Amino acid sequence: MKKVLIYLCLMAFPLALSAQSKRGDVNSDGKVDISDIVAVINIIATGGDDIVTKTVTYEVDGVAFNMVSVEGGVFKMGSESGNDDEKPVHEVKLKSFSIGQTEVTQELWETVMGTNPSKWKSLKLPVENVSWNDCQTFITKLNTLTGQQFRLPTEAEWEYAARGGSQSKGYTYSGSNSLDEVAWYSSNSGSKTHEVATKSPNELGIYDMTGNVWEWCQDWYGDNYYAWSVIINPTGPSSGSYRVYRGGSWSHYARYCRVPIRCSITPDFRNYDLGLRLAL
Numbered sequence: 001m002k003k004v005l006i007y008l009c010l011m012a013f014p015l016a017l018s019a020q021s022k023r024g025d026v027n028s029d030g031k032v033d034i035s036d037i038v039a040v041i042n043i044i045a046t047g048g049d050d051i052v053t054k055t056v057t058y059e060v061d062g063v064a065f066n067m068v069s070v071e072g073g074v075f076k077m078g079s080e081s082g083n084d085d086e087k088p089v090h091e092v093k094l095k096s097f098s099i100g101q102t103e104v105t106q107e108l109w110e111t112v113m114g115t116n117p118s119k120w121k122s123l124k125l126p127v128e129n130v131s132w133n134d135c136q137t138f139i140t141k142l143n144t145l146t147g148q149q150f151r152l153p154t155e156a157e158w159e160y161a162a163r164g165g166s167q168s169k170g171y172t173y174s175g176s177n178s179l180d181e182v183a184w185y186s187s188n189s190g191s192k193t194h195e196v197a198t199k200s201p202n203e204l205g206i207y208d209m210t211g212n213v214w215e216w217c218q219d220w221y222g223d224n225y226y227a228w229s230v231i232i233n234p235t236g237p238s239s240g241s242y243r244v245y246r247g248g249s250w251s252h253y254a255r256y257c258r259v260p261i262r263c264s265i266t267p268d269f270r271n272y273d274l275g276l277r278l279a280l
Contacts, residue, residue, distance in 0.1 A: 055101060055205075060145050063111045066101035067280055068206055070157075073166045077159055078226050079260035085223045086260045092156050093232045099153055099161045100278040102126075102196035102207050103215060104138075112141050119272035124195040126213045126275045132243040132267035135216050135276045142278075152218040153279035155244045155262070156234045162210070162247065162259045164203030172258055174209035174247075175202030179254050183211025189250035193273075210248055210257045213275035217244040221264035242266055249273035 054069045078089040107123035109130075110116045117129045130138070132152075139150050153161070162174040175182040182202065184194045189211075197207040209215075219236025221244045236244065242264035248257030251273045255261075 056098065058146055058148070060108065060142070061111050063108050065105070065108055065278075067098040067278065068101045068161075068204055069098050070096060070161050070165050070204060072096040073160070075160050075163060075165075075168070077156060077229075077260075079258070082258065082260050083262070085226070085262050088226055090226055090229060091231055092160070092229070092234060094156060094160055095233055097153075097157055098280040099157065099206065101201075101205065103213060103275050103277050105196055109138060112145065113138055117270070118193075120193050122195070125193050126196055126208070128193060128213050128275045129270045129272045130216075130275060131270045132216050134270070138276075139278070148280060150278045150280050152216055152276060154233075154235050155217045155219045155246065157279055158209075158215065158217050158246050158277075159259060161204060161206060162202065167203040169203060171202075174206070174259055175200055179210065179257055183208070183248065183257055184250045185211045185248060185257050186251055186253050191251065193250050208247075209277075210259070211252075212250055213247075213273055214245045214249045214263065215247045215275060215277045217246055218279075219244045221262070245274060 055066045056069070057064050057066050059065075072093075072095040074091060074093045076089050077092045079086040080089050103126035105123065106116050106118050106121065106125050106127045109118075109127040110123075116127070117134070118125065118127050119129055135152060139152070142148075142150055164171070164175070171177050173179050173182055179185060180188055181200050183199060193212055196212070199208065199211075201207045202209060217236075220238070220240030221242040222237040222240060225237055243266070245263050245265065246261070248261065256263075
């Protein structure tokens with residue numbers, strides 16, 4: 001029988017000290033508790049430049065993976081300077097959620113599924129060559145093992161997290177205006193995937209939301225969906241022929257690695273530049 005272990009860990013990332021921290025809720029989790037004492041110690045130790053970002057680590061049969069807590073908020077989704085399906089820029093309000101600190105690795109996929117469909121095989125590489133349908137099967141099995149309700153992120157959740165959530169600095173790519181700092185893409189990848197978390201993270205401490213592999217989202221795709229999307233916790237059209245994937249990959253140019261870029265394909269499609277990231 002596979003063993004499942006869940007535990008809470010605290011990780012520090014260089015983020016500006018918020019006004020909320022001055023009211024006692026240092027890590028902005030909606031309550032004042034022992035975790036805020038840890039945060040204060042961190043701030044003192046680093047001269048006031050860091051706050052604590054909370055992650056939860058899950059373990060399945062000895063394979064651990066981290067989920068980053070993303071505080072809900074309001075943001076502007078889309079881009080007026082991008083493709084037509086990135087328009088219009090519209091306001092979205094999201095509740096808090098968690099998202100994978102990295103893309104799902106081959107190690108985790110193989111532990112859950114017993115197989116590895118990837119072209120380039122190594123435990124710490126992102127799994128690829130998986131369809132949206134394959135991801136649903138994987139998530140169902142993972143939830144059985146963990147007792148959790150993992151899922152794919154919605155398109156809005158994905159973009160909000162990629163932008164850095166409430167800590168966003170408005171970068172073109174996830175975590176930087178310099179693509180080489182944060183992404184494996186066509187100019188530096190050597191035409192292959194790379195181990196997760198080997199580039200710099202974004203403002204929330206999340207890795208590879210730009211580049212390495214494209215990431216499936218939960219939503220059906222609608223090319224004019226932004227014109228009529230609901231404001232609060234949008235989940236995409238109620239039906240469609242294509243599912244959304246986001247983020248760019250090792251095989252794509254910089255233009256296709258911008259945070260707002262949207263792509264779609266049939267849910268049975270597989271390719272060796274297409275993987276996934278979990279949400280909860």
